Amino acid sequence: MPARASTSRPASPPLTARQEERRRRILHASARLAGRGGFDAVQMREVAESSQVALGTLYRYFPSKVHLLVATMQDQLERMHGTLRRRPPGGEAPAERVAQTLMRAFRALQREPQLADAMVRALTFADRSVSPEVDQVSRQTTAIILDAMGLEHPTDEQLSVVRVIEHTWHSALITWLSGRASIAQVRIDIETACRLIDLTDPAASGR
């Protein structure tokens, strides 16, 4: 099983150029198909054909559809973290900056709701066999939030707050994607969760 080389992971065997190529083609096809049609539209046979790779090879690179979609999410998250870093949030208080950052991410997802659907559904449907990859996504999200808070060395308490915000983010996203909550409600819930930040740091606004 190959592993990614780019931003993380101890890559078991390093990939040759052609393999890196294949991997990229696969992820690209996955994102493209997810973009139309969402989760269901990402059919393994089609991904294989579309990325010019045999079905068996696809499964060698990504041992299941969920693995594939979670990897797709990692990919997109990295891209997004880069973008967010380039234009940091402008708010005064940490809570404000975090909410702003998440809403910005949310707006990005709105532009590709089907892709978002595929990735998030895969993420929450993932079972234990995908734990390492899901964990990686979770760490990346945590990093984004900590970045927005401007924290380098969070306390345990702060980490728990970040986790609650993350839980809220994921779950609110799902309710929006399945049409059970409006965008306005998602914003309110995120802002509500972010108020926990002030609790851990009453002398907030400064940094």
Place this chain on the structure above:
Amino acid sequence: MPARASTSRPASPPLTARQEERRRRILHASARLAGRGGFDAVQMREVAESSQVALGTLYRYFPSKVHLLVATMQDQLERMHGTLRRRPPGGEAPAERVAQTLMRAFRALQREPQLADAMVRALTFADRSVSPEVDQVSRQTTAIILDAMGLEHPTDEQLSVVRVIEHTWHSALITWLSGRASIAQVRIDIETACRLIDLTDPAASGR
């Protein structure tokens, strides 16, 4: 909560006794199979056979596996709400009571982790076609939390807090079920989310 037909089904055509029977047999088989093996062990053919119903009939009652498992969750939630009501939480402050209630529910799920896995995975995997049923589960959960808070007429702000707690509850449950968080962490996160309650009602403990 006011009267309302116990199970709160919209019941388009009322079911005959035999049909009610079948429905019950199906839900029972579903819960039994989920109890061993979790989500994957609930195989439609087996549910049908085990509840002595033809496959086509099973699909008439529950149009998909996810519908079936979400209905199973509704069923279990009702049971649990009843239990919780009989032994209300003993804490002073609302935040404390809510956290206590959720941890009690959590312990109940711990006793049947596979069943919990099946239900929660179905819930978060559900697409738009299951929205009404998922919404019903969500309302039931909200009712449980509001009960624990001792609130009858929550403000919008309080409803948002309840939603954040719900988001945290679901998402934390998933991370625990997929082995990415310990029980201790789930407790901490729930308690953290519950601190939001105090924010909306600084003069807390009284009614």
Place this chain on the structure above:
DNA sequence: ATCAAGTCTGAAACTTGTTCTAGATTAGCG
């Protein structure tokens, strides 16, 4: 009791994720 409409059954068919196989290709190495 009888008839029409609706429901249930059993079995086969279809779809899509996943696995398996045999042979072709490629990569690393002496």
Place this chain on the structure above:
DNA sequence: CGCTAATCTAGAACAAGTTTCAGACTTGAT
């Protein structure tokens, strides 16, 4: 270059969710 192990390909095969269909059974109204 020539060998060996690993990788890749095409395609069949398998598994489980879902759909379909013809015929038997219930139900409700007359």
